């Protein structure tokens with residue numbers, strides 16, 4: 001790999017160059033509406049091996065495959081009816097669906113960590129869509145950060161974390177959702193919440209007309225959901241209304257005057273989600289101890305709190321959640 005990644009501009013030349021690098025098996029970080037993804041050709045075993053190596057990601061943690069069109073999903077998996085309903089409502093968007101692979105799928109086996117299912121998403125970000133179209137095939141793309149660290153929501157975050165290990169970054173500015181996708185699996189026809197994320201549980205349940213089941217009650221598992229993840233180097237304390245003088249305080253809502261950083265002055269959860277990882281990156285550069293104000297658990301707040309719990313969890317590697 002190169003010492004410094006190429007910084008590609010969000011124009012036709014940038015997309016063409018990114019597609020060319022991907023076609024020869026190199027890795028390109030691409031903006032999506034959730035976070036920046038580290039994209040590689042999902043059918044090329046060498047490209048997929050490079051993704052795991054660049055991130056230091058454990059091999060048992062499967063990757064999400066990104067697609068331009070619904071027809072490509074139909075070619076790869078057998079979609080349960082509930083999955084079709086969700087795809088019709090929310091694709092393209094911050095929703096990942098896990099479904100059984102068809103026998104003729106042609107994905108590199110490491111993408112799914114050897115599972116008989118694969119996680120699929122159609123991203124909504126215009127640059128991700130243009131790149132998928134230009135490349136013309138499925139792209140495996142986990143978040144473009146070293147495994148276990150804070151996810152990247154700008155090209156600068158990507159370069160700070162993975163700079164020397166990837167060929168290029170397509171710079172699309174800041175990601176507007178700011179949290180990873182919500183992941184839904186299926187136990188037969190029953191939809192199961194595998195990971196909270198950028199699409200709220202309420203929106204999904206409204207579209208399905210039924211409640212989601214919890215992963216723990218279902219037969220299916222989501223490997224790689226680690227207790228410690230999204231972690232800054234600094235120590236992080238949650239639900240703090242009165243920080244100590246040593247702590248850098250990240251506020252939420254109007255009652256946090258004195259906060260060094262604010263997720264949302266007005267208490268808007270979507271704004272807080274979009275700013276969360278950038279605030280953690282910045283706080284981590286400025287302090288050894290971070291405190292964060294309480295964030296309500298409603299709507300996308302559930303995903304924010306999921307990420308915060310993991311960011312604050314004891315750093316025992318490989319402790320499976």
Ligand code: AMP
Pocket residue numbers: 061062063064098112115117118119141142143180183185194221222223224225
């Ligand atoms: P990331 O790429 O870091 O957003 O992580 C993707 C997550 O999707 C993994 O850590 C798994 O928890 C989940 N996932 C991916 N593929 C599958 C699969 N085939 N079955 C269940 N969960 C999956």
Ligand code: MG
Pocket residue numbers: 142143151
């Ligand atoms: Mg990740």
